[in-house]
Every structure is written in structure tokens, then in C-alpha cells.
Amino acid sequence: MPTPPEPASRRDRPAKPALSRQAILDATLALVRERGVEQVSLRDVARAVETGPASLYAYFDSRDTLLEHVLDHVYGTVDLVDAAPHGWRAALAATVVSTIAALEDHPGLATVALGSIPTLPGALRLAEHELDLMERGGIPAGRAALAVDLIAQFAAATAVERRARVAPGRRGEDPGRARAAYADTDPDRFPRVHRLAAALTDPDERARRDFAIDVILGGLERATTA
Amino acid sequence: MPTPPEPASRRDRPAKPALSRQAILDATLALVRERGVEQVSLRDVARAVETGPASLYAYFDSRDTLLEHVLDHVYGTVDLVDAAPHGWRAALAATVVSTIAALEDHPGLATVALGSIPTLPGALRLAEHELDLMERGGIPAGRAALAVDLIAQFAAATAVERRARVAPGRRGEDPGRARAAYADTDPDRFPRVHRLAAALTDPDERARRDFAIDVILGGLERATTA
DNA sequence: CGGCGTTCGCGAACAGTGTTCGTCGCGAAC
DNA sequence: GTTCGCGACGAACACTGTTCGCGAACGCCG
Numbered sequence: 001m002p003t004p005p006e007p008a009s010r011r012d013r014p015a016k017p018a019l020s021r022q023a024i025l026d027a028t029l030a031l032v033r034e035r036g037v038e039q040v041s042l043r044d045v046a047r048a049v050e051t052g053p054a055s056l057y058a059y060f061d062s063r064d065t066l067l068e069h070v071l072d073h074v075y076g077t078v079d080l081v082d083a084a085p086h087g088w089r090a091a092l093a094a095t096v097v098s099t100i101a102a103l104e105d106h107p108g109l110a111t112v113a114l115g116s117i118p119t120l121p122g123a124l125r126l127a128e129h130e131l132d133l134m135e136r137g138g139i140p141a142g143r144a145a146l147a148v149d150l151i152a153q154f155a156a157a158t159a160v161e162r163r164a165r166v167a168p169g170r171r172g173e174d175p176g177r178a179r180a181a182y183a184d185t186d187p188d189r190f191p192r193v194h195r196l197a198a199a200l201t202d203p204d205e206r207a208r209r210d211f212a213i214d215v216i217l218g219g220l221e222r223a224t225t226a
Numbered sequence: 227m228p229t230p231p232e233p234a235s236r237r238d239r240p241a242k243p244a245l246s247r248q249a250i251l252d253a254t255l256a257l258v259r260e261r262g263v264e265q266v267s268l269r270d271v272a273r274a275v276e277t278g279p280a281s282l283y284a285y286f287d288s289r290d291t292l293l294e295h296v297l298d299h300v301y302g303t304v305d306l307v308d309a310a311p312h313g314w315r316a317a318l319a320a321t322v323v324s325t326i327a328a329l330e331d332h333p334g335l336a337t338v339a340l341g342s343i344p345t346l347p348g349a350l351r352l353a354e355h356e357l358d359l360m361e362r363g364g365i366p367a368g369r370a371a372l373a374v375d376l377i378a379q380f381a382a383a384t385a386v387e388r389r390a391r392v393a394p395g396r397r398g399e400d401p402g403r404a405r406a407a408y409a410d411t412d413p414d415r416f417p418r419v420h421r422l423a424a425a426l427t428d429p430d431e432r433a434r435r436d437f438a439i440d441v442i443l444g445g446l447e448r449a450t451t452a
Numbered sequence: 453c454g455g456c457g458t459t460c461g462c463g464a465a466c467a468g469t470g471t472t473c474g475t476c477g478c479g480a481a482c
Numbered sequence: 483g484t485t486c487g488c489g490a491c492g493a494a495c496a497c498t499g500t501t502c503g504c505g506a507a508c509g510c511c512g
Contacts (some may be wrong), residue, residue: 001289005470041498043497055461055462062499063498080434083260115387117390125416127418127426128417129365131422146428148426148439153380154383157380161341161379164340185350190354193350196370202372208372208375215376215445216445219440222448267468269469269470277490278492281490
């Protein structure tokens, strides 16, 4: 507002990175990391790269497309744990944990992961590594291909749920309330739920996660059921 | 606009159901079923019960709360398959399939399921049934409690992903494009992904789902890994 | 070297959202 | 018959993702 239209703005400021896909991606990634996907609007991104919202559409078709690229960048940072030290199964488990952690570091991104079919390089790199590990484990290729999908779905879903549970700014969705709701269950209608209230609402997220990974990898190793 | 304020509107139309939680829920459920969650605004719901959007807040704290109740109603319609004919494992598998189907009948609701902790009666009923089946199967109570969570997460995630894949009005996210992307992968960087392109993009959703259920239930049956 | 044709960045506007506030009119109570 | 309380709701708010079209800067052509 102080300076009027600021003439020849582009030429006067050669320091400005000139607006590129990469600059937009980097800015979005930083914003997502610190605020979460749903608190990042296109106006915020535009402001971060010193432009208006309309300009972003020259580089990305839509907000969703932009977020898919951000997601793939995050996939690219996942630690691909090697089979060498503790065997393929432990390595695969560790890779899944790393995937979940990467998604949780960028709140809301997991929702994007569940809603899109992965085709970008970061996701392919992750799939390749998982296939490698399962090959070493002697999992038949057909099963392994299906498992890649199941694992990705599980990792994303876990990250989404976690976000809902920790519930930073959300309304009263705190775990304590859920715990109370289960304990207050009518013992006649829902005897098992009532009896297992504590176990069903156990807040130890790590234990839940490790249990799930163990179930999935264990089931994968078994021969197909007759 | 033709009739000015229409005086004494309430008294003139005693047929109107007077606006209740149930009426709002029913209207929302119908709209969700035919259009999907994200295409149902509070204004749409209000219009369906012949009122304004503000009135809904007398019955539900927020849109999210309303949707959670809709979700629970849907949970309440899930077919609880009995253990009698084919054993507990097949019954549990069928119940999971039924859960996924119910969620898919209400597009977008699965997202709500992933983002909230279930405390309402429909979800409890489902959990009770699953615990019953696992008890019959000899699954230790602690494992069963954790499994309830895993199963619910899996069902919701599957329904969410399915919605993304069938992609009714969404931009070019058709499965064909994904298939091509995998086939075009660089065979040097991603040899396994390239080789398994067909299997990784197999559009047979039912096979993927049954594989996943088999893996999870199989892993559940195994003793905990040493 | 000057003028013009073209491209494209982006300011402004659009249609829509969930939510809140304050008024107003009905129904019950005295 | 009059008054009062309370709940319904119209209107407004702040914000979203996205599109349109003006205008200014660029580079080719004479």
C-alpha cells in the first residue's frame, strides 16, 4: 500500500527466484510442515513466493495436483532400510515405520496419499524398495505386488488416524472422552466392548502400530489360505 | 420472491415434521447417498428440511458432528455375519466386506470414519460382533482389541481409496493413466516396478480386497512373532 | 534502432463454503 | 388479554479454490 504500483518490479529485483515449479513446491512443503495441509491455502503459498494465487495455475493444474507433488517429495525422503543387518522382514517393518513418520511430519498429507494413485518417482522408489525386500524374503511376485498397495494404504491410513487422535486444535475429540465412552457402555448390550474398554482405547499408538505391522507382515509370509 | 414474507408459515403447514435431529439425519443420509459427502453442504441439508443453515446448529455442533452421526447410522446397517455356517474366520471376513460395502454406498463417508474416534452405538455394535467372532476363534482378548482397530481402519481406508480410483468427476485420475505410468518406468532405476507394472495396477478391486483381508486375518491367527 | 505483435503474469472478481450474531415472532404463562 | 422468554433463522462474515481478461514487458521484424 505505501509504494504505489512499484514500476518494473521484475527487473528491479533480480534476487527474486523468478517463480518456478521448484520454488512453489519448496514453499508449499515448508508451509505444510509447520501448519498442516488444510491450513495452507493457495493464497498462503502465493504470498510465500511473492505473487498472486492465479499465477500458481501456470505451474500446477490445481491445489490437489500441487499437493500430490508435495506428497511425492515426502515419499522421496523416506528412509529405505536395508535388509542386511536384521533381515528383510525387519527392514520392511522399519521402512513402513519410516513412511508413517514422514507422513506424520507433514500433517494432512496422508489424506492426499489415500486419495490419489501414486505415479510419481518418490512413490515408485518406495515401491521398488519394498519389492526388493519381499523378493529377498521369497514372497511370490504376485503377492508382493498386492502387498505394496496394502502397505501404502496402511501407512497412509495410520498417519491419517493418528492426526485425528492427537487432535491439536480440533473440538473435544480427546482420547479421554473416547475412553470414558467405552467404559460407560451398557454391559448387557455390549459385554465384550465393556469388558475390554481399556484395551480398546489404549493410547499407546506405537504398540498399535507395531501390532498392525506384525499382523500384516506375518499374514504376508504365510502361504495363501486354502 | 413472489409471496412476500408468507405470514404464520408454521401454523399454516402442520405437515412439516417440525425439525428434529432425526429429520436432519435422514435428510443428510439421503443426500450423502446420492451425491457424496463433499457435494452436500449445510445449505443443501437445510433446504431439504425446509429451513435455513443456522437452524441446524441447534441440533448438531458442526458439520463434522452431523457427519459422524450419519456415519454411525451407516455402521448400524452393516450386516453382522454369523459364525455358524462357515466358521468365525469366514464370518469376520464377510463382516468386513459388508462394512466396506456400506461405506462405499455413501461416498466420502469413509473419510469421516478415518478422522474420528468411534464412540456411537453403531460402531460399538460392530466392534462387539467382531470381538465375539474373534473370541470364538480363540484370539486372545488383547490381540482382538487391537484387531478391532486395525479392521476398522482397513475398511475405511479401502473405501476411501476405492472412491479415489473409480473417480467419477475427478480430473484425469483414471486407472489407465496409472497403468501407463508404471509401464513407462525406467527399467534400470525401477526394474521390479517395471516388470510388475501389470500386477501393481491390476484394476480388480475385489481381488485386492480379498487378498488384504486374507493377509490380515491370517496374520491375526498366527501366534505373535518371536 | 524503433515500433508493433504477442505472450503471459496476475489483480480482481465469482460462486461457493462453514459458522455466528442479533432480531423477530410464536406459544405459554399469568 | 397482555406480557415475557426462548428458539428459529435471515443475513452477514471471513474465507476458500478457481477463472477471466487487462496491461505491461518481451523479442522479432522492418
